[in-house]
Amino acid sequence: MPTITISLVLTFATPPSVGAGGASGTLADKVVARNAHGEFIIPASQVKGKLRHACEQMLRGRVPLCNPPRAEQMCPQIDKDDAGNALPQKDGLPCCVLCQIFGSAGYPSRLRFHDLVVTDADLLPPETLRAMVSLNRRRRVAEAQRLFLIETAPYFNGLQFQNSEAITGQVDQPSHIHIVLAGLQLLFAWGGGTSHGLGWGDVKWEAWLDGQLINKIDSEEVKQICLS
Numbered sequence: 001m002p003t004i005t006i007s008l009v010l011t012f013a014t015p016p017s018v019g020a021g022g023a024s025g026t027l028a029d030k031v032v033a034r035n036a037h038g039e040f041i042i043p044a045s046q047v048k049g050k051l052r053h054a055c056e057q058m059l060r061g062r063v064p065l066c067n068p069p070r071a072e073q074m075c076p077q078i079d080k081d082d083a084g085n086a087l088p089q090k091d092g093l094p095c096c097v098l099c100q101i102f103g104s105a106g107y108p109s110r111l112r113f114h115d116l117v118v119t120d121a122d123l124l125p126p127e128t129l130r131a132m133v134s135l136n137r138r139r140r141v142a143e144a145q146r147l148f149l150i151e152t153a154p155y156f157n158g159l160q161f162q163n164s165e166a167i168t169g170q171v172d173q174p175s176h177i178h179i180v181l182a183g184l185q186l187l188f189a190w191g192g193g194t195s196h197g198l199g200w201g202d203v204k205w206e207a208w209l210d211g212q213l214i215n216k217i218d219s220e221e222v223k224q225i226c227l228s
């Protein structure tokens with residue numbers, strides 16, 4: 001079974017607001033995430049979630065897919081997509097290509113996602129809280145009681161998060177790594193507040209398939225998936 005390693009470097013053009021909403025102990029509606037060492041991170045779960053969503057946008061309508069995130073609408077609970085097309089099978093049960101790559105309740109993914117960690121931490125200023133106001137678009141005024149706070153990660157222009165082994169593990173077939181890489185090309189914005197201009201960035205990847213460097217996305221491999 002093919003083994004893959006993907007290195008990711010994420011460079012921000014605007015400050016990110018990353019993390020779970022409503023954390024206790026802070027005024028902020030969003031908080032930056034930190035790992036056990038206190039370093040700012042983009043959590044692995046966010047990398048995985050955004051990447052799966054990007055791959056879904058790319059493949060939806062071209063191949064039969066299930067309907068995340070509700071388990072009862074996902075493989076292997078359903079065997080047809082919304083248009084009535086049969087989902088592919090794996091080990092005798094329905095499993096669409098995205099569940100084969102990213103997993104579902106019935107199929108643990110063999111890919112492992114790892115946190116992206118901030119680089120040049122010593123260049124960072126202290127955290128900042130940004131006040132945001134929710135606007136009523138029709139009346140063009142600020143809505144009452146809709147001031148909210150977002151904690152952005154400390155930011156300087158070109159702030160980077162990276163992990164040389166951001167995605168590791170195995171895929172069923174080599175074409176799956178090309179789907180993952182094509183999905184990475186579609187990721188532009190990270191964390192909360194992106195419609196307020198927060199968290200716009202650029203992803204650079206390097207990838208290895210069974211130890212061999214992959215120089216470019218093989219669009220023929222992706223097309224084969226779409227045609228099969």
Ligand SMILES: [Zn+2]
Pocket residue numbers: 065066067074075095096097098099100104
């Ligand atoms: Zn599925």
